[in-house]
Amino acid sequence: MGRTPWSAADALVGLRPKAGRGAARAPGGPPHWRHASMVFPTTLIKAVKGTRDLLPPSTEVWNRVETAARAVFRAYNYREIRTPILEETQLFARGVGAETDIVTKEMYTFEDRDGSSLTLRPENTASVIRAYIEHRLDQRPGVRKLYYMGPMFRRERPQKGRFRQFYQIGAEAIGSESPLADAEVIEMVVELLGRAGLTGFKLLINSVGDRHCRPQYVELLRKELEGVAARMCGDCRRRADANPLRVLDCKVEADQPIIDKLPHIVDCLCEECRAHFEAVKRYLDDRGIAYEVRPRLVRGLDYYMRTTFEVVHGALGSQNSVLGGGRYDGLAESLGSKTPAPGIGFSIGEDRLVMSVESETDGAALDLLIAPLGEPAVRQCALMARDYRRAGLSVELAEGRLKRVMELANKLGARYALIVGEDEMAAGRYALKNMSTGEQESLTREEIAARLGASLN
Numbered sequence: 001m002g003r004t005p006w007s008a009a010d011a012l013v014g015l016r017p018k019a020g021r022g023a024a025r026a027p028g029g030p031p032h033w034r035h036a037s038m039v040f041p042t043t044l045i046k047a048v049k050g051t052r053d054l055l056p057p058s059t060e061v062w063n064r065v066e067t068a069a070r071a072v073f074r075a076y077n078y079r080e081i082r083t084p085i086l087e088e089t090q091l092f093a094r095g096v097g098a099e100t101d102i103v104t105k106e107m108y109t110f111e112d113r114d115g116s117s118l119t120l121r122p123e124n125t126a127s128v129i130r131a132y133i134e135h136r137l138d139q140r141p142g143v144r145k146l147y148y149m150g151p152m153f154r155r156e157r158p159q160k161g162r163f164r165q166f167y168q169i170g171a172e173a174i175g176s177e178s179p180l181a182d183a184e185v186i187e188m189v190v191e192l193l194g195r196a197g198l199t200g201f202k203l204l205i206n207s208v209g210d211r212h213c214r215p216q217y218v219e220l221l222r223k224e225l226e227g228v229a230a231r232m233c234g235d236c237r238r239r240a241d242a243n244p245l246r247v248l249d250c251k252v253e254a255d256q257p258i259i260d261k262l263p264h265i266v267d268c269l270c271e272e273c274r275a276h277f278e279a280v281k282r283y284l285d286d287r288g289i290a291y292e293v294r295p296r297l298v299r300g301l302d303y304y305m306r307t308t309f310e311v312v313h314g315a316l317g318s319q320n321s322v323l324g325g326g327r328y329d330g331l332a333e334s335l336g337s338k339t340p341a342p343g344i345g346f347s348i349g350e351d352r353l354v355m356s357v358e359s360e361t362d363g364a365a366l367d368l369l370i371a372p373l374g375e376p377a378v379r380q381c382a383l384m385a386r387d388y389r390r391a392g393l394s395v396e397l398a399e400g401r402l403k404r405v406m407e408l409a410n411k412l413g414a415r416y417a418l419i420v421g422e423d424e425m426a427a428g429r430y431a432l433k434n435m436s437t438g439e440q441e442s443l444t445r446e447e448i449a450a451r452l453g454a455s456l457n
């Protein structure tokens, strides 16, 4: 045909609607579709690298985690915010920090048709603060408490538990500098993880100072690194001068003894930051929340100030962080807000949280499988299925030979199976089989609902 068989441009042309109404309805489809189907490569289309389909029964665990999170958020008076997935690129350049790995290497950034630069959100705090400023939420009384859940995008190297489209559950409390806000957010995190089913996790906290004391610490770190950087890994050598705080994140084994000897930021805090950190710890002690002060916990984002925290869980190996958060008192100003909006928040890596709790899930999701024997029974069973579903039960209606249907009940993990034939219909009593014990009872419609823990209206 004298041209390349298929290109992205062809696909875009195909997706663009034609001007004339009749054009797209020509017999056999419009010419560009026919062209595409003739030469379209026949390789199987798979999910994009680093993305994945979430399938049942795993989606049930996702839903359970999200339901638990919503209940905890409600108890702490947080309300949901849903921000767009697309934002202007400069929001993250300014909000996350132009020198961070996220902004320099990992963002999905593209030029829109009008030439503006857009980015798929790599995290959500900057978006929430943007919305907070844009909608003047600071004008309302009290602390604004907002939570979100949804997909984020970072072009990281795919590895176990890391995805390029990943999900976060997070919250922000904006409008208070008080250490009480920090303690309450951390308490909520602990409640949330417990209610989602995570056990055996560890809470790490630190203070990274503020604009008064952190620059001095960074200077001190830079001086200390001058003497030792030559013995460290390539990343550390590069960061020793440009971004010394990042050296503390290094995971290279040989560098650890050197890093352990570097000065700790908690020893360099100014009076205000020290008092703030002491108060946060005191409030956590009051609540009986166990924590460990981890002086190296500086986190990857530029906007953190004072309190930072992280939750780690052993089941996740080296990628063991389930959640990270901290205070970001200067973020709103860096995004152009005239009024300060001190805040603290966190985000949970939902993919990793689900992975950690997934093993403890039982698969039973179906309450009842109904097996009608014959056409009149099919019609009556359809109505029974509807009524039990209205009562809140999960119900499957399966036609076919009884033996096959009972096999299906086993495969679906149904708690009960209900057999309905002519005799049962005449008597108004039906055979309910408990699938785990094999016991069978003859019960009325109402008794069946009660046995399954529901009631018919």
Ligand SMILES: [Zn+2]
Binding pocket: 232, 233, 234, 235, 236, 250, 251, 252, 255
């Ligand atoms: Zn290193």
Ligand SMILES: [Zn+2]
Binding pocket: 209, 210, 211, 212, 213, 214, 269, 270, 271, 272, 273, 274
């Ligand atoms: Zn300070």
